[in-house]
Amino acid sequence: MSPTKIDVELVVNGQPRxxxxxxxxxxxxxxxxxxxxxxxxxACEHGVCGACTVLVDGAAVRSCLMFAVQAAQSTVTTVEGLxxxxxxxxxxxxxxxxxHGLQCGFCTPGFIVSVTAFLExxxxxxxxxxxxxxxxxxxxxTGYQGIVRAVxxxxxxxxxxxxxxxxx
Amino acid sequence: MTTPALQDGHRxxxxxxxxxxxxxxxxxxxxxxxxxxxxxxxxxxGMVHAHFVRSSVARGTITNLDVAEARELPGVLAVFTAAEIxxxxxxxxxxxxxxxxxxxxxxVLADGDVRYVGEPVAVIVAESRxxxxxxxxxxxLDIDPLAPVLDMVAALSEESxxxxxxxxxxxxxxxxxxxxxxxERLDQAPHTFTETFRQHRYLCVPMETRGIVSTWDxxxxxLEITLSCQSVHETRLFYARMLGIPEIDIxxxxxxxxxxxxQKMFPEKEEHxxxxxxxxxxxxxxxxxxxxxxxxxxxxxxxxxxLTMTVAVDDDGxxxxxxxxxxxxxxxxxxxxxxxxxxSALAMFxxxxxxxxxxxxxxxxxxxxxxxxxxxxxxxxxxxxxxAREQMVDVVARKLGIxxxxxxxxxxxxxxxxxxxxxxxLQFDTVSPAETLEQxxxxxxxxxxxxxxxxxxxxxxxxxxxxxTYVEPQFGFGILATEATTVRIEPSGKVNVYTSTGSHGQSxxxxxxxxxxxELGVAFDDVRIIQGDSARTPYGAGTGGSRxxxxxxxxxxxxxxxxxxxxxxxGAHLLEASVDDVEMSDGVISVRGVAGxxxxxxxxxAVAYLNTDAMPPGVTPGLEVSExxxxxxxxxxxxTHAVTVEVDRATGQVEILRYVVSEDCGNMINPMVVEGxxxxxxxxxxxxxxxEHLVYDEDGNPTATTFMDYLLPTATxxxxxxxxxxxxxxxxxxxxxxxxxxxxxxxxxxxxxAVRDALAPLGVSISEQPLSPDRVLRLINDAQASSRWx
Numbered sequence: 001m002s003p004t005k006i007d008v009e010l011v012v013n014g015q016p017r018x019x020x021x022x023x024x025x026x027x028x029x030x031x032x033x034x035x036x037x038x039x040x041x042x043a044c045e046h047g048v049c050g051a052c053t054v055l056v057d058g059a060a061v062r063s064c065l066m067f068a069v070q071a072a073q074s075t076v077t078t079v080e081g082l083x084x085x086x087x088x089x090x091x092x093x094x095x096x097x098x099x100h101g102l103q104c105g106f107c108t109p110g111f112i113v114s115v116t117a118f119l120e121x122x123x124x125x126x127x128x129x130x131x132x133x134x135x136x137x138x139x140x141x142t143g144y145q146g147i148v149r150a151v152x153x154x155x156x157x158x159x160x161x162x163x164x165x166x167x168x
Numbered sequence: 169m170t171t172p173a174l175q176d177g178h179r180x181x182x183x184x185x186x187x188x189x190x191x192x193x194x195x196x197x198x199x200x201x202x203x204x205x206x207x208x209x210x211x212x213x214g215m216v217h218a219h220f221v222r223s224s225v226a227r228g229t230i231t232n233l234d235v236a237e238a239r240e241l242p243g244v245l246a247v248f249t250a251a252e253i254x255x256x257x258x259x260x261x262x263x264x265x266x267x268x269x270x271x272x273x274x275x276v277l278a279d280g281d282v283r284y285v286g287e288p289v290a291v292i293v294a295e296s297r298x299x300x301x302x303x304x305x306x307x308x309l310d311i312d313p314l315a316p317v318l319d320m321v322a323a324l325s326e327e328s329x330x331x332x333x334x335x336x337x338x339x340x341x342x343x344x345x346x347x348x349x350x351x352e353r354l355d356q357a358p359h360t361f362t363e364t365f366r367q368h369r370y371l372c373v374p375m376e377t378r379g380i381v382s383t384w385d386x387x388x389x390x391l392e393i394t395l396s397c398q399s400v401h402e403t404r405l406f407y408a409r410m411l412g413i414p415e416i417d418i419x420x421x422x423x424x425x426x427x428x429x430x431q432k433m434f435p436e437k438e439e440h441x442x443x444x445x446x447x448x449x450x451x452x453x454x455x456x457x458x459x460x461x462x463x464x465x466x467x468x469x470x471x472x473x474x475l476t477m478t479v480a481v482d483d484d485g486x487x488x489x490x491x492x493x494x495x496x497x498x499x500x501x502x503x504x505x506x507x508x509x510x511x512s513a514l515a516m517f518x519x520x521x522x523x524x525x526x527x528x529x530x531x532x533x534x535x536x537x538x539x540x541x542x543x544x545x546x547x548x549x550x551x552x553x554x555x556a557r558e559q560m561v562d563v564v565a566r567k568l569g570i571x572x573x574x575x576x577x578x579x580x581x582x583x584x585x586x587x588x589x590x591x592x593x594l595q596f597d598t599v600s601p602a603e604t605l606e607q608x609x610x611x612x613x614x615x616x617x618x619x620x621x622x623x624x625x626x627x628x629x630x631x632x633x634x635x636x637t638y639v640e641p642q643f644g645f646g647i648l649a650t651e652a653t654t655v656r657i658e659p660s661g662k663v664n665v666y667t668s669t670g671s672h673g674q675s676x677x678x679x680x681x682x683x684x685x686x687e688l689g690v691a692f693d694d695v696r697i698i699q700g701d702s703a704r705t706p707y708g709a710g711t712g713g714s715r716x717x718x719x720x721x722x723x724x725x726x727x728x729x730x731x732x733x734x735x736x737x738x739g740a741h742l743l744e745a746s747v748d749d750v751e752m753s754d755g756v757i758s759v760r761g762v763a764g765x766x767x768x769x770x771x772x773x774a775v776a777y778l779n780t781d782a783m784p785p786g787v788t789p790g791l792e793v794s795e796x797x798x799x800x801x802x803x804x805x806x807x808t809h810a811v812t813v814e815v816d817r818a819t820g821q822v823e824i825l826r827y828v829v830s831e832d833c834g835n836m837i838n839p840m841v842v843e844g845x846x847x848x849x850x851x852x853x854x855x856x857x858x859x860e861h862l863v864y865d866e867d868g869n870p871t872a873t874t875f876m877d878y879l880l881p882t883a884t885x886x887x888x889x890x891x892x893x894x895x896x897x898x899x900x901x902x903x904x905x906x907x908x909x910x911x912x913x914x915x916x917x918x919x920x921x922a923v924r925d926a927l928a929p930l931g932v933s934i935s936e937q938p939l940s941p942d943r944v945l946r947l948i949n950d951a952q953a954s955s956r957w958x
Contacts (some may be wrong), residue, residue, distance in 0.1 A: 038209035039202015048875035104673030105199030106426025113731035143851030
């Protein structure tokens, strides 16, 4: 018996997209396999590591724990949607590069999406808030040293021009 | 710490514009934007998906395996068992170990019996992974369980059942340094102490699990493989041997690799099964991506071992002699060879201490097969020597009433002792153990902390400080002896560099480009590194053993230097100058001291390829140079770690207060990358000592099969690391030394010693890990119960 497939319409990285998927197919697999967005990575598939984090209607979500059908009519942002098509990096992406916030890079998309949402909520976090804020994402290479620095740096890069002089 | 400049005598021929600087990584732009290409990102036309049926029993006889119903499920292409996959013609030896080493019996899928929980029994190939997993539910597998062999010490007794009926016992291998008269020497010393240190099972756990896509082209009889690995060349050679396919008809690519730490050095059962399945199916790419549960139960295990150490010492704390007996649990099907790192542990066991010279330290290492997942290499696979030795130094120091720092000072070698021959007959030429010990002690404020600690103790608080010091080897023999680089200057003057190794996170696209840019005299941005492709790059062992820093870099220096000579010869000819008078910088060849006498590299390249009649006589056309660099047999780096902790007496929770690493990896190519490597290793050790534990129950079932049970450290558990750099250049090109494994080797003993020190007033002794809060509380309570509590 072939499982029934369902049409799912959603907006991904600003583009209206449609996928026809089984009800049991996760959002992560749909993004990766049906929509060709392989930047979202799977490292545990049980909601602990955070590598598959995407924004659904602005909130950071583990796309391995969500079915694609649950994301119907939602607005989804993946790591691919954070940088401009002209090749500019987002402040968080720039900061990860500047601060050696990645080595193998596999956990990185999840961190970058999580940190993007985190700084949206808390634009000027303390060190302790940063560590708590990224504690839902696992990295095995960096010992988190460069990642913590990158979040601080990203907060600086995101700060409006006029306040930069104050914080600097 | 500020970064000291490159030491004289080790500058590249060109100006040191890039080497020694924290250059931002070339890899990062694709990785931060989600444009990396890991194996699971490969989505090929006609691709099908593999899933394994695995044993849920540790040891037993297969009484029924029926795959008929699974084969009938729509969307299923095939269900293969040992009958289709296994062959007596398969050979399983790894190039590094050679055909004559000790190996577990070779088999791809379980055949007749099972030997660990997770052992693959059947492989299902279907149109999607979802369907393949559906089909697995339809496979009938019955196993009559037998009592499993689970304890590595008991496994070596004569009464033990054997894991592999093909072998006479559970001994996988042995490494020994027998010293005549050593026992008498130990007995007759002023003080002799014996302790046993145990280490629990913890694992590599790369964030990207293993994975492979394999396609057999039956018309050309060619095998195309993309996989997550550490060496495309080893993968190619392995399957050429195993399957009898000419090496030149196998193409292996690795793409981006999401970490490995030793786990992906050698292909294993699952990769073998997928390759063979793809050959049986023919024409369609077969993909297998390991899920996390599979990675935890069958991806390769590490660290479960014990070491009993006897030490003789005089009244002043001078170490006189020692012997060690190490047993490693190698599981059922370890890799490579017999699964042991005991030979390397033996070599490094004396550490950076004098002892009484050659003949004063003996060793026996044994590997024990058990009905558990096979052992695999993990970042410093031999690290038990440091873990035990450095704890032993603290134990002995305490028994003698000597401070552990002082005890080390009385025994450690320094730069002034070079060259130094160790008790195991290794020669150190450029290590600086005493210097890193002093720098670490100074950075952490050792004496000041002791005062704080004393005061805190009067307040009932438990503060502790731990030290650990070690020497890290990089091996340069056999397949590990060389790496190669091809430098190709293209007709435009831009530079492609083909390296025999391949990064799984080590930043080689950046560091090798820094070296070539400086050695050649071109801009960093004009250099591209090409890696991880068996058809495009020269043969090599791949990343592993902390060899890239010294050996792959040595090859990059050599190839760039040869290329530079050729470019200068052509440039001098075009400038009508003597080759001795020309130099190249920033891609421009010029005559020293003559303004305006210059020619761009692009022009030299154009001549070399497109106007070859203008070449100087005797110089071959084109700009392509290959060099294979042969490393010394052994290279060594070293470090000292110092850490302070506070133990919460009520909860057993250990808080790391400060963590200092003083290391000597010689000249640093990229300090940011150096510190990143150290940090990764140290925080893996934090995980191992306090959180991570792959537990088997009494039936041999793994009980940590998700990240909810197998606890990796997060940012809230990772300390802020502080670094000190002592720079003693090596004698290899550039003066570099490898250091990728050291953080994970040295940190466990430092952390354990710090907790030991904190709990010392309670009379607690520590011989087991992980130091989870409940275990720490139990240690405290046990000590109190035995009324050693003051």
